[in-house]
């Protein structure tokens with residue numbers, strides 16, 4: 532799977548280290564991704580989407596079309612612009628699409644923008660998530676699909692908790708509002724990634 536992902540033996544583009552060996556960050560932050568991380572993400576994220584799709588299709592399969600269009604445009608374009616374009620993984624040259632654990636394959640249409648997200652970007656980020664979760668929720672409620680609603684709520688909560696404990700606490704995109712990497716780990720990453728550190732410092736100075 533090596534050509535499907537960036538080489539794990541080379542530091543990422545923004546990093547000035549010559550090797551990842553002995554880097555204190557590597558056990559606490561996900562600088563590289565592989566098939567294992569991608570499969571784990573899909574196992575965590577897919578159940579609520581499948582359940583949501585079943586709930587919508589039980590009313591009418593035609594109603595799946597706007598929801599799928601929303602999902603594809605959000606995770607394929609909108610979220611990439613407002614959130615992923617701030618991620619050090621996005622800065623990687625020579626790739627026209629993301630090769631990470633989430634949003635794999637989404638196109639990189641914009642330039643890398645290190646540093647925090649703006650308030651407008653945060654609003655768009657959360658609004659998209661609310662719309663995507665709210666659409667199937669409306670079908671569960673209108674069609675009184677209470678059991679499916681309960682399982683959907685359970686898997687959505689589980690997805691949030693598992694992502695928080697297995698991904699967001701190790702994600703190198705500190706700009707994401709859901710990122711919960713410790714400050715000490717961020718500081719170690721900044722020490723290796725001066726472009727990223729400078730962008731965050733500049734934002735603090737303003």
Ligand code: SF4
Pocket residue numbers: 541542543546547548550551552554555556557562720723
């Ligand atoms: S910070 Fe740099 S050296 Fe350390 S693990 Fe990440 S890419 Fe490798």
Ligand code: SF4
Pocket residue numbers: 614615618619620621629631632633634702704707
């Ligand atoms: S923020 Fe997450 S999904 Fe987006 S490019 Fe970075 S690692 Fe990938």
